Structure formats: structure tokens, C-alpha cells
Amino acid sequence: MSSPTGGDPRPEIHRTAQGDWVVVGRRCRACAEPVAYAWPRCPACAAAVEAAHFGPRGTVWSSTVVRIAVPGHTPPYSLAYVDLDDGPRVLAHVAGDEPAPIGRPAWLVGTSDAGDLQVEVDR
Amino acid sequence: MSASVAVAGVGTSHFGRQPERDLVALAWDAVREAFDDAGVEAVDAVWVGTVFAPAGVAQRVLRAMGITGVPIITVENACASGTTAFVEAHEAVRTGRYGRVLALGLEQMSTAFSGAITPETTDPEGRAGLAMPAMYAMSAARYLHSGAATAEQLAAVSVKNHAHAVHNPRAQYSGRYTVVEVLASRMIADPLTLLQCCPTSDGAAAAVLTAATGGAGEVVVRSAALRSGAPWNHRSPHVWGHDVVADTARDALTAAGLDAATDVDVVEVHDAFTIGEIVTTEALGLVPPGDGGKAAAGGVTALGGAHPVNPSGGLLSRGHPLGATGLAQLAEISWQLRGRCGARQVDGARLGLVETMGGGVSVLDGNSCVVTVLEAR
Numbered sequence: 106m107s108s109p110t111g112g113d114p115r116p117e118i119h120r121t122a123q124g125d126w127v128v129v130g131r132r133c134r135a136c137a138e139p140v141a142y143a144w145p146r147c148p149a150c151a152a153a154v155e156a157a158h159f160g161p162r163g164t165v166w167s168s169t170v171v172r173i174a175v176p177g178h179t180p181p182y183s184l185a186y187v188d189l190d191d192g193p194r195v196l197a198h199v200a201g202d203e204p205a206p207i208g209r210p211a212w213l214v215g216t217s218d219a220g221d222l223q224v225e226v227d228r
Numbered sequence: 229m230s231a232s233v234a235v236a237g238v239g240t241s242h243f244g245r246q247p248e249r250d251l252v253a254l255a256w257d258a259v260r261e262a263f264d265d266a267g268v269e270a271v272d273a274v275w276v277g278t279v280f281a282p283a284g285v286a287q288r289v290l291r292a293m294g295i296t297g298v299p300i301i302t303v304e305n306a307c308a309s310g311t312t313a314f315v316e317a318h319e320a321v322r323t324g325r326y327g328r329v330l331a332l333g334l335e336q337m338s339t340a341f342s343g344a345i346t347p348e349t350t351d352p353e354g355r356a357g358l359a360m361p362a363m364y365a366m367s368a369a370r371y372l373h374s375g376a377a378t379a380e381q382l383a384a385v386s387v388k389n390h391a392h393a394v395h396n397p398r399a400q401y402s403g404r405y406t407v408v409e410v411l412a413s414r415m416i417a418d419p420l421t422l423l424q425c426c427p428t429s430d431g432a433a434a435a436v437l438t439a440a441t442g443g444a445g446e447v448v449v450r451s452a453a454l455r456s457g458a459p460w461n462h463r464s465p466h467v468w469g470h471d472v473v474a475d476t477a478r479d480a481l482t483a484a485g486l487d488a489a490t491d492v493d494v495v496e497v498h499d500a501f502t503i504g505e506i507v508t509t510e511a512l513g514l515v516p517p518g519d520g521g522k523a524a525a526g527g528v529t530a531l532g533g534a535h536p537v538n539p540s541g542g543l544l545s546r547g548h549p550l551g552a553t554g555l556a557q558l559a560e561i562s563w564q565l566r567g568r569c570g571a572r573q574v575d576g577a578r579l580g581l582v583e584t585m586g587g588g589v590s591v592l593d594g595n596s597c598v599v600t601v602l603e604a605r
Contacts, residue, residue: 114352138459140591142352148459148591166462167373169365170418171357176346178357186366194461196353196590204418207373221356 116141116195116222118213125161126213128222130193132157141193159192161213165226166194168205178219187211187224197224232440233321235447235602236328237266238559243431243547244400245338251285251432252292255334258432258552259293262330266436272326273299275317277309277333278551280340289334299326304551306586307498308454309333311554311598314435318452318600321437333556334432335549341428344416345588353590361425363587364501365417367467371521372419377506379419381521383410385502386423386544388530393541395572400427400547424502429547433555435562442605447565450579450601451483457593464593466511469504469585472594473511477583480599486579489514490535492601493577494564496557498585499542505529508583509537512599531572539564539572554584554598565604578604 117129130141135152139159147154168185171178183199197213198221199205211224239261241254263269274295276286286302305312310333317331337345344361347354353363371377387410393402405423413422440448457472464471477489486492489512497512499505506520514535515523523529529537540546540560543553561580563569580602586595 111350113355114350115355116352139461142591167366167370167467169362169369169420170415171359171362172415172417173344173359173361175344175357175359177349177355182357184356184358184362184366188462196356196358198356204369207369219357 113220115220117143118216118222119158126215127158127160128189128192128195128213130157130159131155139191139193141195159189163187163189163192163211165205165207165209165211167207170202170204185211185224185226195222197222199224199226233318233449234438234440235435235449235558235562236268236438237262237436238434238562239265240398240433240556240559241431242398243429243549243556245428246430247338249430251281251334251336252289254336254430254432255289255332256293258434259330259332262434262436268328268436271295271298271328271330271436273320274330274332275313276300276302277313277554278302278335279304279306279309281334281336281551305596306588307500307550308554308584308586308596308598309551310433311558311582311584311600312454312596314555314558314600315452315454315598317437318449321439328436328438330434330436331555332432332434333552333554335551336430337428337549338430343428348588351588351590354588360588361417361420361501363468364503365420367507368419368503370467371503371506376518377521379411380407381525382419382424382502382506383407384525385499385505386410388524389499389538389542389544392531392539392572393545395570396541396546399541399545400429401545402541420501426500426543426548429549431547431549431552431556433552433559435555435558444605445566446605447562448603448605450603451480452600453479453483454596454598455479456596459591460593467507469587469594470507470511472597473508473583473585476597476599477512480601484601486601489581492579492581494539494561494574494580495535495537496540496542496560497537497583499538499544500548502544505537505542508585512583531574536574539569539574554582557582557584561602565602
């Protein structure tokens with residue numbers, strides 16, 4: 106619980122030739138559910154999945170600023186759930202210590218120093 | 229053959245930070261009281277719910293009170309572990325697998341965590357620092373953004389449940405707070421302040437289940453439903469946890485032969501954070517969609533209101549020792565239906581409902597949810 110073990114469970118990201126950051130995930134071949142992870146089956150319907158890239162653009166669904174000590178992270182830190190366009194809802198870190206404005210455009214900008222998905226938000 | 233199942237006895241420890249008391253002592257408080265209440269000395273099987281206790285804890289605790297040589301099964305379903313133990317114990321009696329079963333929940337949080345539960349690093353969002361207060365804060369922020377609740381209405385849940393707990397001698401915290409005081413307490417995860425978050429708690433709670441005898445005043449289980457969450461994402465119009473609570477509630481109400489949760493006299497729900505109670509009262513159908521905050525602020529869900537919620541003080545005030553919580557909720561409802569709650573008694577309560585919700589696995593709409601309906605005959 107305290108020290109991370111095994112593989113990193115967080116979404117894998119990739120930089121395209123155009124310089125955009127995208128999440129390397131899966132899309133269900135049956136129900137089109139987008140998934141931010143390289144899982145073997147669709148979590149919604151158990152059908153087969155295929156590789157898919159999501160992002161870099163999305164919309165802030167909600168946000169918060171964590172102001173308590175959490176191992177591996179230094180408070181305060183700003184978190185947002187971002188609905189990637191035609192993609193999954195992903196948890197991302199946002200620079201600064203203000204809540205990201207809900208409903209505003211956001212885009213992936215790589216990972217933070219701690220290895221977390223990072224977004225910038227159009228305030 | 230299926231039998232009508234009775235909650236023959238319930239018991240709990242005190243709830244609070246009790247690092248000096250081990251799990252044997254906490255569990256014995258709960259089991260002794262439940263056995264005395266049921267008038268039994270032994271059971272045919274035990275289901276134990278716990279989340280963070282070490283491997284073997286169930287047998288280690290139960291041997292100290294002479295419960296050995298019978299089947300003992302440990303279950304983990306996050307915050308719904310205790311009620312999951314109850315659901316399984318109920319099914320074992322209902323189907324005739326065992327005649328008399330103990331459901332026990334226990335947890336000692338104070339020796340494991342100094343504050344919020346450390347997020348699980350093998351979970352993607354846990355690894356990214358999404359502590360439980362932050363998870364619920366996402367829902368609260370969304371409610372504020374959409375106008376479904378105000379900050380003052382969120383705080384009203386804390387004011388109400390702390391006031392209820394004034395009448396519960398086993399509660400960890402109680403007090404007459406104001407909305408202003410709740411909002412002025414230290415920010416934990418915007419917009420949730422300290423007094424809107426459940427405390428770090430140690431405790432145990434237990435219930436003895438048997439076949440119903442048909443005696444007057446007997447508390448019977450009308451239904452017990454359990455679901456684990458489906459994926460939760462942009463496809464749901466609701467915040468996290470709403471849909472699994474609504475689906476599980478529908479299962480439980482249908483099985484109980486009830487039209488709606490509003491038919492129930494008293495309710496204990498999973499208010500680990502203030503927004504949790506607001507979302508849950510809406511998901512249960514106790515109040516119309518979008519009215520959860522208004523109901524808390526307007527006294528609808530207070531003692532004396534049309535639909536009293538968390539007369540015990542809830543998780544916010546009674547405390548939240550994870551594995552024990554569901555059975556503590558069941559103990560409260562059982563006492564309510566037997567008219568034993570003193571100044572926090574809901575007058576004439578005959579039908580009661582318990583809802584527990586466990587989370588922490590990202591992508592899913594909750595690890596598990598339990599809804600059960602009890603009735604005093």
C-alpha cells in the first residue's frame with residue numbers, strides 16, 4: 106500500500122508525430138466503450154477490444170484540490186476528471202492550486218514529475 | 229426451502245479512535261451484546277467483513293471468544309464489507325444452509341492511518357493520488373457547478389448528522405454546529421471541509437440471524453440486495469455511485485414488495501462525506517432528483533422530518549470503521565424498529581432501510597453497494 110509495486114497501473118501515453126499527447130487505450134469492438142487502459146476485454150460488455158488513441162483534447166467534467174497529505178504526492182495538488190473527446194474519462198493533474206473550471210476545454214500535456222497524467226486547462 | 233429470516237440480536241462496540249483496544253476487545257463488545265440480545269451462546273457459522281485487518285483476523289478474534297470449529301468466512305467489499313457479510317449470512321439462513329449465523333464487521337483504522345486512507349497504488353487513480361475525499365469532492369464540485377446543491381446545503385448534512393449523534397452515546401463525534409462553522413473548518417478537498425468528512429475510527433458491530441419465529445415485535449429481513457458497480461464514465465448523467473445505489477435499491481425494494489423508499493420510516497445511508505448522503509437520498513428515491521441538498525437543509529431528512537436519515541449520526545459522526553460500518557447501520561435500524569433509541573428514536577418506526585457503498589476501484593461505479601430492508605413484526 107505504501108510503496109508502489111508491480112507495473113505502473115496509470116494510463117500509458119504517447120506523443121504523436123504532430124507533437125500531440127494521446128492516451129494509448131482500447132475501444133470495444135462491440136459497444137464502442139472507450140477505455141484508457143490496455144485491458145484484454147471491454148469492462149462494460151466483455152467483448153473484444155482493439156487498440157485506440159484518445160486525446161489530446163477534452164473537457165473538464167469535475168475538479169478538486171487535494172489539501173491533505175497523501176503518500177507520493179505533495180499537497181496542495183489540483184486534480185480534474187477530463188472527458189477526452191470521443192474517449193474515456195481520465196483523472197489528470199493540473200498545474201497550480203486552484204480547482205480547474207468545470208466545463209472548460211483541457212488537453213493532455215504529458216506526465217508530471219510524479220508520472221501522473223497532466224493536462225492544461227483553458228481558464 | 230426458503231425461510232423468513234430474523235435479526236435476532238445486534239451489538240456494537242463504542243466508535244472512535246481506540247488504538248489501545250485490540251480487535252479482540254472491540255469485537256467482543258459487539259458479539260457479546262448481539263449474543264445477549266439474541267439470547268444465544270453459539271452460532272453455526274460466521275461471516276466477517278473487514279478491509280484492512282491482517283490475514284487470519286476473523287479466526288484470531290473469534291477463537292478468543294470460543295467461536296471455533298464452525299465455518300468462518302471473511303469477505304472484503306470496501307466500505308460495504310460489513311453489509312456484504314450480512315447479505316451472505318442472510319442468504320445462508322434463508323436457504324437453510326445454516327440455522328443461526330453471526331455477521332461481524334470490524335476495523336481498526338487508527339493504528340493503520342494517520343488521516344485519510346492511503347490510496348491503493350495498484351489502482352490507476354489511487355496511484356495518481358485520488359484519495360477518497362477527493363473522489364467525493366469531484367461529485368460535490370459537480371453538484372455545485374450544475375446547481376444541484378449549494379455549499380450551504382452540503383454543510384447542512386454535517387450539521388444534521390452531528391446533531392443526531394448528540395443522542396447516540398456510542399458516536400465518535402457529536403455537536404451543535406452551524407453551517408458557517410462547517411464551511412469554515414479546514415479545507416480537505418475542495419469543496420469538502422473537515423466537518424464534511426468522516427473521521428478515522430475503530431470499532432466492531434455484529435448481528436445474529438436466525439429463522440423467524442413469528443413472534444410479536446420480531447425484526448425480520450424483508451430483502452437484502454448487493455451489486456458491484458458497472459463502468460462509470462461520460463455515459464452516465466450522474467455522479468459517481470448514483471447509478472449503482474439506484475439499481476441496488478430497486479432490487480431491494482422490489483424484493484421487499486415496496487413501491488418506493490418513501491414507504492420506509494427510517495434510513496441509515498453511507499454518508500462518508502456530506503455529498504454522499506445527498507446523492508444517496510436522491511438515488512434511493514427518498515427525495516426527488518436534485519432535491520437531496522434541499523431536503524437536508526429543510527429538515528426533511530432530520531429527526532422529526534418526513535424521511536429521517538442517519539438518526540445514529542451516520543458515518544460523519546458515529547464514525548466509519550470500514551468493515552464495521554454496515555453492521556453498525558443495521559444495529560441502529562434494528563434498535564429503531566424495536567423502539568430502543570431514546571432521544572433519537574423515530575416515533576413508530578416499523579420499516580427501515582440500510583444502504584452501504586464501497587469504492588476505491590477506478591473506472592467502476594463503486595466496488596459494491598448493499599441495500600437491505602428490515603421490518604418489525
